[in-house]
Amino acid sequence: MKRSLLVITILFLSIKTFAQGDGPKSHNFAPTGIWGINPKYLHLTQNLVPSGTILVDGAEFTIDVAPITLFHTFGIKGRYARVYAMINPGSATGNVEASPGVTSINANGFADGFVAMELGLINSPALTIQEFSKHTPTFTMTGNLRLWYSGTYDSEKLLNLGTNRWIIEVGTPMNIPLSTTPGKATWLETYPYMQFYTDNNDPARSARAEVTAQKAMFxxxxxxxHNFTPKLWASFDFSYQYGGRTVVDGVDDDNLINILGGGATVGYQVLPYLSAYVGYGTVFAGDNDANVDMFRFSVAFTYANMKK
Known part of the structure; x- marks a missing residue:
């Protein structure tokens, strides 16, 4: 057994980038025995709180975060499996409409992070790197379970990076090959999921509120x-989300999230063990004047043990 660098483009893992999702290649089927780290930088301007799950009428937030994800792929009874976890340092500033006028606010520390596991469900066997290199791409489906924990939170502050609650995310990532031409493959990645939220029993937005709840979001x-060359690829990114209305002491807020968003990404295999991409995302259409503009830069370092 020899320790060596992985010589194929592999996973980009991420923070759930607010209205823009995980990003391309986040749930690609991959060989087992891979270890990696995926640091990112995101700059966002939006009227959603830093977690991207609550719409705030009349607000404008500028958010800079640097999520770092660690991951490992392996096999469970012949099925592909992956465990991964993320921490998310960052900062945010913003303006909100408040009596008697506009209030400037800021926050520093950690946004919400997660621990997660993914397990193969359909056409997702546990393959070594050697086996994976001979594998013909086909439709794959995995099951993904992600538990989000709160980042930095202070109920005395109007703006927080953390949410003071847990989020349970359940979904089924799928990869659909449209063309398997060597070096010029085309495929569709799709990830439908639900998020369920526990209550915030120490809400910061109102001194009179006892509990802030939130309805589930789809x-x-x-x-x-598409790969233009074995190293250069690009993607058209599009997404839809619905739900997430907050409930304060049993009373529904008028902040339902109903957003169609998207953007574009360009990536390159810089070195055998180093991949990178840049991307832009925005909201195409949304209720309640929802808006998001996002710039994202990501790199992924990977390695594996490979048999001679």
Missing amino acids: RIENHLT
Whole structure:
């Protein structure tokens, strides 16, 4: 057994990038025995709180975060499996409409992070790198379970990076090959999922509120990706999300999230063990004047043990 660098383009893992999702290649089927780290930088301007799950009428937030994800792929009874976890340092500033006028606010620390596991369901066997290199791409489906924990939170502050609650995310990532031409493959990545939220029993937005709850949210994230060369690829990214209305002491807020968003991404295999991409995303249409503009830069370092 020899320790060596992985010589194929592999996973980009991420923070759930607010209205723009995980990003392309986040749930690609992959060989087992891979370890990696995926740091990112995101700059966002939006009227959703830093977690991207609550719409705030009349607000404008500028958010800079640098999520770092660690991941490992392996096999469970012949099925592909992956565990991964993310921490998310960052900062945010913003303006909100408040009596008697506009209030400037800021926050620093950590946004919400997660621990997660993915397991093969359909056409997702546990393959070594050697086996994977001979594998013919086909439709794959995995099951993904992600548990989000709160980042930095202070109920005395109007703006927080953390949410002071847990989020349970359940979904089924799918990869659909449209063309398997060597070096010029085209495929569709789609990830439908639901998020369920526990209550915030120490809400910061109102001194009179005892509990802030939130209704479940559905989302589907899609990436149509094409390799122009074995190293250069691009994707058209599009997504839809619905739900997430907040409930304060049993009273529904008028902040339902109903957003159609998307953008574009360009990536390159810089070195055998180093991949990178840049992307832009925005809201195409949305209720309640929802708006998001996002710039994203991501790199992924990977390695594996390979048999001679």
